[in-house]
Amino acid sequence: MSSPFSNPKEFLEAEGPIYTFGNNSTIITFFLIVSAVLFLWFIYASYTIKSGKPAPKNPVVLSLLIAASTVSFAGSVYNSTVDKIHQPSQTKETGARVVSSNKPQWRLPMIVGMVASGSLLQHRPLKNRWRKRIKAINRNKYQ
Amino acid sequence: MNAEAQEFLGTFISESYYFYASVFMLLIHAGFLAYEGGASRTKNVLATMVKNLLTLSSVGLAFFFFGWWVYNAFPLFPVSGGILGPWTNPAINETVTAAMAVVETSYPWSDALAPNTADHLTGVFFFAFALFAMTTASILSGALIERVKIGAYIILSIVLGSFTWVVAAAWGWNPFGWFYTAFGYHDFGCSAVVHGVSGFFALGVLINLGPRIGKYNQRGNPIPILPHNLPLTMVGLMLIFVGFYAFLAACLIFLPGYTRETTIYGTPMTLASIGVNTTLALASGIIGAYISSKADPFFTISGGLAGIISVGAGMDLYHPTVVIVLAFFGAFLMPKVALFIERIGIDDAVGAFGVHGFCGLLGSLAVGVLATGYPQGEGVPLTGFIGQLVPTLICVIGLGFIPGYGTSWLLKKFNLLRVPRDEEIAGLDIADLGVEGYPEYSMNWATSAINAQQHSETVAGRLEPQPEMQE
Numbered sequence: 001m002s003s004p005f006s007n008p009k010e011f012l013e014a015e016g017p018i019y020t021f022g023n024n025s026t027i028i029t030f031f032l033i034v035s036a037v038l039f040l041w042f043i044y045a046s047y048t049i050k051s052g053k054p055a056p057k058n059p060v061v062l063s064l065l066i067a068a069s070t071v072s073f074a075g076s077v078y079n080s081t082v083d084k085i086h087q088p089s090q091t092k093e094t095g096a097r098v099v100s101s102n103k104p105q106w107r108l109p110m111i112v113g114m115v116a117s118g119s120l121l122q123h124r125p126l127k128n129r130w131r132k133r134i135k136a137i138n139r140n141k142y143q
Numbered sequence: 144m145n146a147e148a149q150e151f152l153g154t155f156i157s158e159s160y161y162f163y164a165s166v167f168m169l170l171i172h173a174g175f176l177a178y179e180g181g182a183s184r185t186k187n188v189l190a191t192m193v194k195n196l197l198t199l200s201s202v203g204l205a206f207f208f209f210g211w212w213v214y215n216a217f218p219l220f221p222v223s224g225g226i227l228g229p230w231t232n233p234a235i236n237e238t239v240t241a242a243m244a245v246v247e248t249s250y251p252w253s254d255a256l257a258p259n260t261a262d263h264l265t266g267v268f269f270f271a272f273a274l275f276a277m278t279t280a281s282i283l284s285g286a287l288i289e290r291v292k293i294g295a296y297i298i299l300s301i302v303l304g305s306f307t308w309v310v311a312a313a314w315g316w317n318p319f320g321w322f323y324t325a326f327g328y329h330d331f332g333c334s335a336v337v338h339g340v341s342g343f344f345a346l347g348v349l350i351n352l353g354p355r356i357g358k359y360n361q362r363g364n365p366i367p368i369l370p371h372n373l374p375l376t377m378v379g380l381m382l383i384f385v386g387f388y389a390f391l392a393a394c395l396i397f398l399p400g401y402t403r404e405t406t407i408y409g410t411p412m413t414l415a416s417i418g419v420n421t422t423l424a425l426a427s428g429i430i431g432a433y434i435s436s437k438a439d440p441f442f443t444i445s446g447g448l449a450g451i452i453s454v455g456a457g458m459d460l461y462h463p464t465v466v467i468v469l470a471f472f473g474a475f476l477m478p479k480v481a482l483f484i485e486r487i488g489i490d491d492a493v494g495a496f497g498v499h500g501f502c503g504l505l506g507s508l509a510v511g512v513l514a515t516g517y518p519q520g521e522g523v524p525l526t527g528f529i530g531q532l533v534p535t536l537i538c539v540i541g542l543g544f545i546p547g548y549g550t551s552w553l554l555k556k557f558n559l560l561r562v563p564r565d566e567e568i569a570g571l572d573i574a575d576l577g578v579e580g581y582p583e584y585s586m587n588w589a590t591s592a593i594n595a596q597q598h599s600e601t602v603a604g605r606l607e608p609q610p611e612m613q614e
Contacts, residue, residue, distance in 0.1 A: 001516030003526070008518040019462040020514045031464035035427075038471050042430040049438045120202055 002027075153399035154263050161267035164393040164404040168274040171386030172199060175281040177379030179288055181372040182441075182493050186290045186570025188371060188580035194296055195284045201278045201297045202304035206273045208251055210305035214272060217250040217313035235491025242319050255487040264398070271393045273280045275312075275337065278390065280304030282341035283547075285493035287348060289355050290567050293575060295551075295560045299348060302550050307542045308340045315534050316407055322534040323408055327524035329514065331406050332391050334506030335535045342500020345491070346484075347547025354490030354566055365485045368492075373440055379435040380444045384425060387451055391417050391458065408519050412459040420458045424470035431474030439478065445498050446474035450500040456531075457510040465513055473502045500539070509536040513607060 005011035011018070032098040049086035144152070176195045183191040202210075216227040224239060225231070233243040248265045249256035255265040279302035287296060315322035316336045322328035330336050359365055370376050375583075395414055396405045408411050428450015429443060436442035452464045453473025461469070481497030489499070511531030516523055554560040561567075564576035573579065 001525075002514055002517035003518070005516075005518055008520050008523075011518050012409070012520070018411055018460065019416075020460050020465060021462060028462055028464055031462065031468055035464050035467040038427070038430065038467065041318065042434065045434045049434070062176070 149398065157398055158263045158267050160397060161264075163395060164389045165267065165270045165274050167389030168271070168278070168386050168393065171274075171278050172281060173388065174379045174382030174384075175285065175388060177382065178376050179285045179379070181375030181377075181379060182285065182370040183288050184368065184570070185581055185584075186572055186579070188572065188576045190293070190571030190580065191288045192565045193576065194288070194291075194293055195281060197272045197293065197297060198277055198280045198284055198304070199302050201300045202277045203273055205305035206276045206309075207256075207269075208305075210276055210309050211269050211272060212246070212249040212251075213306060213309045214247045214313050214317070215242070217310050218317045218319035219321065238319065248422055259391060272312075275333070275390070275393075276304040276309065278386075278395070279308040279337050279341045281481030282338070282495055282499050283345045283348065286345040286495035287352060287491045288492045289406055289571065290561055291352060292559060292562055295554050298554065298559075299344075299547070299550055302546060303341060303344045307344065307546045308337060311336045311340045311538045311542045315538065318407060322537075323519070324523060326530040326534055327526050328530055328534040329408065329410075329460075329510050329517065329519065329526045330456040330507055330534075331412070331459040332394055332506075333449075334452055334456035334503045335538040337501040338452045338455070339535065339539040340503075342496050342498070342503055343543030344540040344547035346489070346496045346500055347549070348542045349489050349491055349550040351551040352561055354488065356564065358490045359488065360499075363488065365490075370441065373384050377444050380448065384451075384502065385450070386420070388421055391421055391451075391455070392433060406459055410459070411518050412518070413593060417458060417544065419453060419463055420461060420466045421451060423463050423466045424454045424458070426450075427467040427470040428453070428474035431471040432478055435475040436478040436514075442478040442481070442494070445494060446477065449474040449477040449498045449502045452499060453506045453509065455503075456506045457514040460510075460514045460517065469506075469509055469513065473505050476505075477502060497602075504535060504539055507531055507538070522535045547549060 002020040002024075003011070004017070004019075005014065095101075172195070176192050179195050180188050180192040212228075219238070219242065220226045224235075227239065227242055231239065231243060231246070231608070233240050234499045247253065248262070249269075253260045253265075256269055280303050283303055287299075312320075312333070315328050315330050316333060317323070320328075355368060357366060358368055392414060394407065395412065395417065396407055396409075400546065403415060404412055425447045428446045430446070432439075432446020432449060433443045436446075450470030450473060454461060454469050458466070470586060477494070477497045480501045481491065481494035484491055484496055489496075498557045508528070508531055510526060511528030515527050516525050524530055551560055562571065562574065570579075
């Protein structure tokens with residue numbers, strides 16, 4: 001019984017607490033702990049819940065990212081080749097042009113990083129797929 | 144201050160308390176108006192809002208003609224007496240004598256509802272109950288948007304708002320009601336009596352009404368029909384929250400000469416605890432639905448209401464920590480229930496069954512688990528699970544689902560339930576009202592197409608120019 005009262009007179013003329021489990025502090029403590037856990041879950045969830053699909057995992061966005069990275073990578077390779085060809089004439093030019101000629105050296109690792117990050121995102125499901133396939137092969141082997 | 148003035152002050156406080164609580168309850172209707180209007184598509188926004196507005200008239204007048212009498216006349220029927228009315232002999236027994244005193248004030252021709260210096264309270268209680276009744280019917284209104292005939296909705300709102308829920312209230316929210324006297328039923332905030340009845344009534348109607356055109360694909364999978372103005376819907380729900388504080392405050396009984404506040408069952412309570420528990424239920428309900436629906440805005444804000452309804456029945460008795468956990472639980476399950484209903488082919492446009500039907504049922508049953516053993520009066524059974532279960536099932540099935548299904552089935556048989564297909568496609572704003580909600584924007588493809596055709600015919604010289612075109 002969650003009521004702290006045993007007869008109508010006691011309840012109807014009560015002066016003081018009338019709430020459920022008023023005579024059982026253990027249960028109130030339990031509810032208090034559960035309430036606090038729910039509140040912490042809420043705070044944690046507010047950082048993790050995203051109603052829409054996370055952008056990097058969206059296959060369309062991912063495809064566009066990889067395509068853009070590949071085009072950009074091809075462009076940078078082309079530019080660096082062209083720059084190498086024209087390097088002797090560029091060294092005589094202004095400092096600003098020299099700075100711009102350094103760009104591909106920084107761009108290349110960035111592009112490689114972008115492509116790598118895209119492939120890494122794709123890598124996990126592939127890995128899982130391989131794991132599943134290996135597990136299935138092993139299962140068949142031992143059955 | 145002399146004794147007579149002090150006595151009148153007590154009367155005036157009671158009169159004012161219920162008067163202003165009822166005025167604030169009107170915010171529930173302002174909220175439902177915005178909520179449903181926002182949830183509809185642009186082609187239906189005005190028709191949806193007008194339909195909701197008409198609830199005030201259909202239920203308000205029907206409640207005056209017979210609803211208020213039903214509340215006072217049905218508490219004993221059919222278990223401990225008959226239906227009370229002009230044919231009843233008040234001297235049969237003490238209970239009937241006491242009940243008849245209020246029955247006689249509830250006839251439409253009674254002088255208690257007219258200006259009368261001898262009765263300050265019957266009128267404000269009528270006012271509060273009429274607002275309860277309108278709230279009940281408004282819950283139905285949202286579920287049916289975008290395809291129900293206005294006439295059909297008016298009939299359904301009268302059946303629900305002025306009869307079936309009133310019978311539930313007579314049995315379960317009345318000191319003479321047999322749910323209370325025979326089962327020890329306790330439903331302080333009307334979880335089953337208002338929300339359970341209206342949610343299940345809506346479910347019965349929705350089965351006969353069918354889904355909106357385009358709601359399901361050929362395989363029967365649901366397609367989301369998005370609200371045209373979700374911010375308006377969210378503001379509407381905020382107004383409903385404000386109104387619900389007043390709704391729950393009006394569930395408190397304080398009459399002249401009282402030395403304490405009581406529930407309708409005569410048990411002790413405090414207004415302060417309603418403030419605390421409503422606030423916590425609102426907060427916790429929002430969290431529950433936020434996590435469960437993964438931050439869906441519509442479900443998240445509906446979670447606040449789901450939380451309040453889940454704890455409403457025992458709000459006068461629950462410790463705040465119990466309220467937090469129960470409101471979270473109810474609101475967490477609510478989106479799942481709403482999506483399940485959608486998946487089985489029932490198009491509940493605003494999730495009324497999930498919020499009101501399911502949470503009302505849960506809230507009423509929860510008293511039988513979390514507030515058991517309360518001795519509410521001499522000869523009245525202790526609160527318990529069976530005492531909650533039986534009346535709750537009578538409410539949701541007998542006074543909710545069956546009347547809703549039966550009335551809508553009859554309307555459907557006479558082709559009075561649903562608008563024709565072409566009207567539904569064109570939009571009810573044009574079909575029912577002849578105007579669009581947003582006339583300065585060309586949002587309605589059907590009327591835009593007609594206007595474009597008329598314009599091209601005018602240019603081609605086949606049609607006389609319309610007056611507005613001449614301008």
